[in-house]
Amino acid sequence: MTALVLIDVQIGLQETAFYGTERNNPKAEENCGRLLQFFREKQLPIFHVKHNSSNIDSPLYPNKMGNDFHPLVQPLINETIFEKNVNSAFIGTNLEVSLRAQNITDLVIAGLTIEHCISTSVRMASNLGFNVVLVSDATAAFDKMGYDDNNYPADVIFHAELANLKDEFATVLDTNTLLEELDKSLE
Template sequence: MARDLDRTALLVIDVQKGLDDPRLGPRNNPDCEANVAALIAAWRAAGRAVVFVRHDSARPDSPLRPGQPGNDFKPVVSGTPDLLVTKHTNSAFLGTPDLHGWLAQRGITGVAIAGIQTNYCCEATARMAGDLGYDTLFVLDATHTFDLPAHGGGTIAADELARVTASNLQDESADVVTTADLLRLATSARRPG
């Protein structure tokens, strides 16, 4: 996993209070938020770009609707990001302001993706990042998702959805990594200072 992390932005996707809504059902990975916080701290300590992405739902019943408490970031997403992107769709690259343009303007060639939900907004952003030519790291244990009603009946467990997302992305759109591996790499790649 040799990377130029100094040209890699951390994208923190939809880590919002509304995604604690019990109507969403059982989730996986209780360590997600702690891993996100560790990544934010490491990126900031190294002076690397941190981007927060917020989903502003247009649906009137959504806890992520602007003006609702659920639209706010969870406490682990604190401080001022280098860029705040708001979106109404799954991919952060379709939000406002233009993420791709902002990254390109700064010479950023890679992204590390963390946040919620593994198989929706995180996966969609990773796929689009890969399509746009970014060196994409998908930090699987810094994401989480929820059990999903299966087409035709039954339920697909959140852990299984995460495993399928990792399989979909690996060697195609992104390299799937752990928080520990990325933190080790981030520490060893720190700019001299």
């Protein structure tokens, strides 16, 4: 069975002023919303993961508006929510236990950001034996300052992360391709 795992699709990850950099793929949340609608319509399992930062200045700190889920992916009452304070959706949560209890073997992972919680969670899911599809246009990256004091644009970070994860840890598909493939497999 296939489940959708939406990771850290929160308002605060649009606050580029806090992160001091630019973010690519402004349509990531919209594509996460499309995935969510599809999984709801097909009555497939959905898991939401929320990051609670321990940094009081972070927009993702609990009780700050930025900690809230993005309006396009608001969980419904019957959808499971896991809260975490590290990069992996599997550390400090019951996500793995819940997936195994429902005999879920395949995961569609989307959310923010690819260089942090998405990459970590995709790698861990794969290492735990799940078949993972990472949805390329339903994630995003921020610019990064390198160890060499060079600035690496968000698109470079984004594409490097996708290249690192592709085939070794996940199948990488865009939203349209994934939805078409899932729709055909469910006929």
